[in-house]
Amino acid sequence: MSKKIRIFIANDASHLGTGYGVYGKEILTRLSNSDEFEVAELACYAHEKDERIKNTQWKIYPNAPLPSNEQETKAYNSAPIHQFGQWRFNTAIAHFKPDIVFDIRDYWMYSYQEVSFYQPYFKWIVMPTVDSAPQKLEWLDTFANMDLIVPYTEWAYNVLKSQCGSSINLFDQIANAGVNPKEFAPINNKKEHQKNTFGKEVSITGAIMRNQKRKLFPDLLQSYRKYLDRLIKEGKKDLYEKSYLYLHTSYPEANGWELADLLLENNIVDKVYFTYHCNNCKHAEPQKFAHGVGRCPNCGKISMMMPNASHPVSTEILNSIYNLFDFYVQYAICEGFGMPQVEAASCGIPIASVEYSAMTEIVKNLDGYAIPVKRLFREMETTANRAYPDNDALVGILWDFFVVASEEERKNRSQKTRELCTEKYTWDNVYNVWVNAFRSVDLSTNLSWDKPNPNPISDNLQVPNNLQPAELIDYIIINILREPYLLNTALIRNMKKKFSIGVTVGPKGVSVVKAPDIIKELEMLINNKKLSEDLRLKAPTLELGWLNV
Numbered sequence: 001m002s003k004k005i006r007i008f009i010a011n012d013a014s015h016l017g018t019g020y021g022v023y024g025k026e027i028l029t030r031l032s033n034s035d036e037f038e039v040a041e042l043a044c045y046a047h048e049k050d051e052r053i054k055n056t057q058w059k060i061y062p063n064a065p066l067p068s069n070e071q072e073t074k075a076y077n078s079a080p081i082h083q084f085g086q087w088r089f090n091t092a093i094a095h096f097k098p099d100i101v102f103d104i105r106d107y108w109m110y111s112y113q114e115v116s117f118y119q120p121y122f123k124w125i126v127m128p129t130v131d132s133a134p135q136k137l138e139w140l141d142t143f144a145n146m147d148l149i150v151p152y153t154e155w156a157y158n159v160l161k162s163q164c165g166s167s168i169n170l171f172d173q174i175a176n177a178g179v180n181p182k183e184f185a186p187i188n189n190k191k192e193h194q195k196n197t198f199g200k201e202v203s204i205t206g207a208i209m210r211n212q213k214r215k216l217f218p219d220l221l222q223s224y225r226k227y228l229d230r231l232i233k234e235g236k237k238d239l240y241e242k243s244y245l246y247l248h249t250s251y252p253e254a255n256g257w258e259l260a261d262l263l264l265e266n267n268i269v270d271k272v273y274f275t276y277h278c279n280n281c282k283h284a285e286p287q288k289f290a291h292g293v294g295r296c297p298n299c300g301k302i303s304m305m306m307p308n309a310s311h312p313v314s315t316e317i318l319n320s321i322y323n324l325f326d327f328y329v330q331y332a333i334c335e336g337f338g339m340p341q342v343e344a345a346s347c348g349i350p351i352a353s354v355e356y357s358a359m360t361e362i363v364k365n366l367d368g369y370a371i372p373v374k375r376l377f378r379e380m381e382t383t384a385n386r387a388y389p390d391n392d393a394l395v396g397i398l399w400d401f402f403v404v405a406s407e408e409e410r411k412n413r414s415q416k417t418r419e420l421c422t423e424k425y426t427w428d429n430v431y432n433v434w435v436n437a438f439r440s441v442d443l444s445t446n447l448s449w450d451k452p453n454p455n456p457i458s459d460n461l462q463v464p465n466n467l468q469p470a471e472l473i474d475y476i477i478i479n480i481l482r483e484p485y486l487l488n489t490a491l492i493r494n495m496k497k498k499f500s501i502g503v504t505v506g507p508k509g510v511s512v513v514k515a516p517d518i519i520k521e522l523e524m525l526i527n528n529k530k531l532s533e534d535l536r537l538k539a540p541t542l543e544l545g546w547l548n549v
């Protein structure tokens with residue numbers, strides 16, 4: 001039997017219910033069941049004593065510090081990027097010796113991998129979250145340094161293709177994400193389920209979204225109010241009485257929308273349900289908006305509040321919530337994918353989504369209602385275009401679905417939505433694309449993990465006089481550090497830019513940089529390469545708890 005391909009991922013721990021965690025679990029499970037691959041995971045937010053990592057059938061490198069270890073915890077907390085794996089990445093891969101490292105997260109979570117001195121030892125495959133266009137110029141350098149880019153969506157493929165052209169190696173198959181059709185499935189007695197939950201017959205429009213800037217809570221509430229007003233105006237009193245908006249979200253939330261104000265402003269407090277979840281007994285039920293924490297009707301403790309990232313509801317409860325909906329709306333300025341759309345569809349809930357970014361193709365593939373964009377705007381933080389949908393068009397879509405369409409038509413749509421979803425968005429389909437991607441890269445050009453580095457740091461540390469900053473940086477990287485691939489990384493391009501213009505902007509404002517700082521920064525790189533060389537050879541025998549769980 002030929003040698004197994006060794007695959008490494010840095011990701012949210014695969015036992016976590018986050019989007020990244022679930023994606024990782026689905027791919028890693030299948031990879032490790034295959035004879036072709038050996039898998040390891042740098043598991044973010046898991047520590048070495050976490051019971052859940054013991055049940056994993058592949059190698060786990062926990063990334064979180066042991067809470068009882070003060071020194072580790074202090075080191076971990078010293079930089080926000082450590083939570084994404086930066087502080088343990090090199091040690092973990094020097095220990096595992098992968099042929100391929102892959103990542104599926106956001107740019108700032110994996111960009112540190114670009115400047116690992118182990119880059120020549122593995123193929124680097126990334127699925128960047130392309131949620132809008134154009135992508136930041138700084139990111140394009142990093143994309144060009146990836147051995148292979150796997151496009152998340154058709155939309156992402158097109159953005160990357162048109163912006164990067166032949167400077168990147170873009171895989172020609174779309175990965176997508178999948179949904180487990182058994183976990184998210186229609187229940188037989190939907191009307192009964194709704195009636196038991198709300199105590200009467202209802203007509204529910206639902207949305208499942210984090211309470212964050214990107215999600216259009218104000219516009220959704222405003223549009224739903226308009227829809228309700230139209231029901232009254234056109235004499236649809238019965239439908240008005242049973243119509244509700246259901247928001248499964250979090251509150252309060254740092255940097256989130258002030259939902260209380262928005263509800264009042266739109267005079268809609270009585271027409272919106274939220275999921276409330278008991279932190280004690282895990283009971284969940286829809287309730288109208290309430291400030292803060294309430295009493296749990298199940299266990300009696302004061303611990304009912306909206307779920308959030310640290311206290312999510314179970315998949316089972318989430319499925320039960322989707323099944324309360326008649327219609328699902330994804331209302332955001334952009335999405336990298338937008339999992340709730342396919343989860344809703346898997347439950348047979350027809351969807352409406354904004355015609356921008358990944359939402360465009362998902363709503364098309366699921367034969368849902370595309371909500372046209374009113375206008376694009378350029379967002380300062382991302383320098384990308386984001387979309388404001390046409391709220392009046394959404395009102396029209398709600399009207400078409402609930403008023404114009406017959407019961408029969410809604411039922412047919414529901415069935416068709418489920419069928420399209422379970423055919424297109426399966427984890428087996430996703431897995432097949434990844435396997436094809438892993439098989440497509442040439443591993444024969446990787447440096448050998450066990451042999452001496454053919455390009456050690458030069459013994460001659462002398463630099464010529466009178467070089468301009470950019471020339472000095474080039475000289476040191478090529479002739480002393482001897483890692484020419486670094487020249488095209490975002491790190492070095494930013495360094496050159498900074499020293500050429502002579503100023504830099506940081507959290508403390510604008511500061512002037514001078515030539516001696518160049519040497520200091522490059523000395524740090526030289527030092528890192530020395531440490532990396534040392535670590536590469538000794539990591540396999542290190543006696544660290546987290547390396548050997």
Ligand SMILES: [Zn+2]
Pocket residue numbers: 278279280281282283296297298299300301303
């Ligand atoms: Zn309870």
